[in-house]
Amino acid sequence: MANIAKIFASRAQCVLQAAARQPQVATRFSSSSTNNNWEYIKTEVAGEGKNVGVITLNRPKALNALCNGLMKELSTALQQFSKDKTISAIVLTGSEKAFAAGADIKEMVGNTYSQCIQGNFLNDWTEVARTQKPIIAAVNGYALGGGCELAMMCDIIYAGDKAKFGQPEIALGTIPGAGGTQRLTRVVGKSKAMEMCLTGNMIGAQEAEKLGLASKVVPADQLLGEAVKLGEKIGTHSNLIVQLCKEAVNTAYETTLQEGLKFERRTFHATFSTADRKEGMTAFAEKRPAKFTNE
Numbered sequence: 001m002a003n004i005a006k007i008f009a010s011r012a013q014c015v016l017q018a019a020a021r022q023p024q025v026a027t028r029f030s031s032s033s034t035n036n037n038w039e040y041i042k043t044e045v046a047g048e049g050k051n052v053g054v055i056t057l058n059r060p061k062a063l064n065a066l067c068n069g070l071m072k073e074l075s076t077a078l079q080q081f082s083k084d085k086t087i088s089a090i091v092l093t094g095s096e097k098a099f100a101a102g103a104d105i106k107e108m109v110g111n112t113y114s115q116c117i118q119g120n121f122l123n124d125w126t127e128v129a130r131t132q133k134p135i136i137a138a139v140n141g142y143a144l145g146g147g148c149e150l151a152m153m154c155d156i157i158y159a160g161d162k163a164k165f166g167q168p169e170i171a172l173g174t175i176p177g178a179g180g181t182q183r184l185t186r187v188v189g190k191s192k193a194m195e196m197c198l199t200g201n202m203i204g205a206q207e208a209e210k211l212g213l214a215s216k217v218v219p220a221d222q223l224l225g226e227a228v229k230l231g232e233k234i235g236t237h238s239n240l241i242v243q244l245c246k247e248a249v250n251t252a253y254e255t256t257l258q259e260g261l262k263f264e265r266r267t268f269h270a271t272f273s274t275a276d277r278k279e280g281m282t283a284f285a286e287k288r289p290a291k292f293t294n295e
């Protein structure tokens with residue numbers, strides 16, 4: 001017993017030493033402009049290593065309502081950051097008043113059933129969930145309807161302390177159409193999801209954190225900085241392995257436990273074919289920071 005306790009104690013010490021050797025994560029938010037020819041969004045690169053892409057929804061007059069033009073620009077920006085090898089993680093944010101107040105009600109008021117089917121309405125909404133790099137939603141203010149669904153398509157949600165999440169489509173005579181009845185239910189459970197979707201009632205940031213919808217609540221004015229810091233921390237690791245890890249966690253939502261465990265085990269095995277796995281473990285043994293090459 002004493003030996004086992006010793007082994008665990010020494011292992012824990014090694015893990016702590018490894019954590020101490022991790023490169024320090026910058027706390028300062030710094031950004032420089034990238035493409036500014038957007039109508040509905042802004043894009044920047046942020047962080048000391050300029051390795052975090054920031055996309056800001058920028059349609060203040062309509063509380064960032066997600067019109068077709070905005071969703072097209074968002075898809076394009078995501079594809080650009082995805083292709084950019086210098087970017088390790090992406091932060092998606094809005095304004096202090098609204099992350100996004102939903103799909104654009106005025107734009108879709110005249111839609112008919114046949115137009116929705118034949119025009120494949122919402123097809124432009126899938127890019128966020130398809131992006132291979134980690135996406136952090138930094139949510140201040142309203143995240144309603146499609147806005148809440150957009151946040152849930154991201155991998156991690158950080159919430160400002162005044163954030164409000166809700167699925168109010170029911171009050172408009174429709175239902176969530178971009179994951180509100182599915183992703184929300186998987187995250188918060190049937191009873192709470194049912195309550196939110198059937199009443200349209202909003203929940204605040206603290207409750208969202210308690211339910212596991214948001215992983216952290218921070219003062220509104222610190223939200224973007226905290227989200228960028230998180231992106232930078234993720235960026236200290238191998239982008240290649242981060243991508244595999246993201247796929248493995250997402251698989252938990254999409255399959256049975258047995259299938260998920262099998263996928264995880266094989267993906268874990270696959271990391272042994274990478275240079276970064278070798279480097280990570282070698283660096284640990286040699287008591288030095290790892291230099292990942294994403295190979």
Ligand SMILES: CCC/C=C/C(=O)SCCNC(=O)CCNC(=O)[C@H](O)C(C)(C)COP(=O)([O-])OP(=O)([O-])OC[C@H]1O[C@@H](n2cnc3c(N)ncnc32)[C@H](O)[C@@H]1OP(=O)([O-])[O-]
Nearest residue numbers: 061062063065101102103104105106144145146168177178
């Ligand atoms: C995608 C899958 C399915 C998803 C469906 C949905 O998301 S359905 C949607 C689910 N979401 C909802 O049902 C929420 C709808 N929004 C609200 O209930 C309120 O705006 C509020 C409570 C968020 C803020 O109240 P507040 O008194 O602080 O602000 P305010 O009300 O004065 O708004 C300022 C301006 O923004 C405008 N605008 C806002 N949202 C939208 C929108 N979605 N659309 C278009 N426009 C929108 C608003 O018209 C106004 O413009 P105006 O008239 O001055 O030219």
